[in-house]
Amino acid sequence: MTTTALNKTKSKQFGPPDTSADFDRAYKTPFHWIWTDARIPRELKDLLENNKPESSLELGCGTGRFSAYAAAQRIHATAVDFSPVAIEKAKSRLAGKRQQPHFVVGDVTDLKNIHSQFDVSFDIGCFHCLDGAGEMKYVNELARLLKSGGTHLIWALDTSPSDIKLSAEYIAGVFSEKFELVKAAARRRRLAASHWYWLVRK
């Protein structure tokens, strides 16, 4: 094996998860709890309070804490993640609850099984998992699923696990054909340099 190939194998073994199988493995360990928050972020609460949506779509929902919050506000919440293990954990954690999100195992770059349109959408930590090609597919799928005038809220690291530098300029550019970036706010969330982004569907 060449040195480059060996380095690639090493970084795949020890690097951040990026496939659904990687995330499945991570969700089988206790360590995935570092990804989520005990508290619902103020930015998400504001999104739901200010827009009063009847329906919401979450991309990369993990174990479903944020869409469970949306459902508890009596919003028709749909939550997507490509890790079947995460979705199973979400469903069993919420078993018996009256207000439940509709959980879907799916890839945010190909959501052909979802046909409804949503009033608002959000993504807390998924967009920064994608590569450049995946980002464009995500934008197209989201543009199909979010109603015109609807807001999409993203929280993303400033440097993605695959080393893409994310910034307001970068996000505005990637989404520019179908969305307008109306606000970006820098935050140190979970100690990491990161931003919240508010995008409105044109």
Ligand SMILES: C[S@@+](CC[C@H](N)C(=O)[O-])C[C@H]1O[C@@H](n2cnc3c(N)ncnc32)[C@H](O)[C@@H]1O
């Ligand atoms: C950092 S975790 C955040 C999970 C959740 N939003 C939270 O904050 O608790 C990122 C999530 O995005 C999901 N994800 C990454 N790439 C995805 C893709 N292409 N399609 C669907 N889900 C994806 C992962 O499985 C993982 O659950």
